[in-house]
Amino acid sequence: MSAHAAEHGDEPTIERPDRTISALGRALARVAPAKLPLLEAERDEVLTLAAETQSVGPVNGFLLRWAVTVEIERPPPGGPPAARSRAPRPDGHGRGNHALRRA
Template sequence: MSVHPLTPGDGPTVERPKRTLAALKEALAQVAPSQLPVMEAERDEVFTLAAETQSVGPVNGFLFRWATVVEIERHPEVARRLHRAEQAVRMAGDEETMRAAIQEVAEIQAAARRAVEGG
């Protein structure tokens, strides 16, 4: 299945891809191309681990992780919120600010995981 762009606006910029390496890679190339090298490096590590352990668990985890990343990035406003919160975590000058930013990151990631699980 190819990933088709959707109409511009507040909604997603591409359809939710199937949880396959090819579909996720295609979607990531559209919504966050700078993350492709990270995905590819992680893929190599995960497939090596899967072969060493003779388990598909690492591959399933990898696919779920990247499906979650794509889920966030295909919604531009959600992605902007996440990146602002991540920046706030790194730059926080006090504990309260850091806790609030960490909470925002956690909430965005949890919502994306739920969407991927249900979608």
């Protein structure tokens, strides 16, 4: 991982992992272990495709997809993802598509 997991109260904070197959696999094992078999199966397919096509494109796509998955699954500092996304902003409005409502 890019930094060691920092302790925040009793709940460890999972830092954003480096965008490598092994780092994403370790992070996924911590935040969404049920998805690890999917990552491993897709990894094998992607590496085979990359070798057959002599292209790193499939690997780059794989790394991006799983980096996004880990980012969505990892709890942010200060609370669970759902609680933070529903928290009101300091101006009293809720989060979400407030920018779209102004238009």
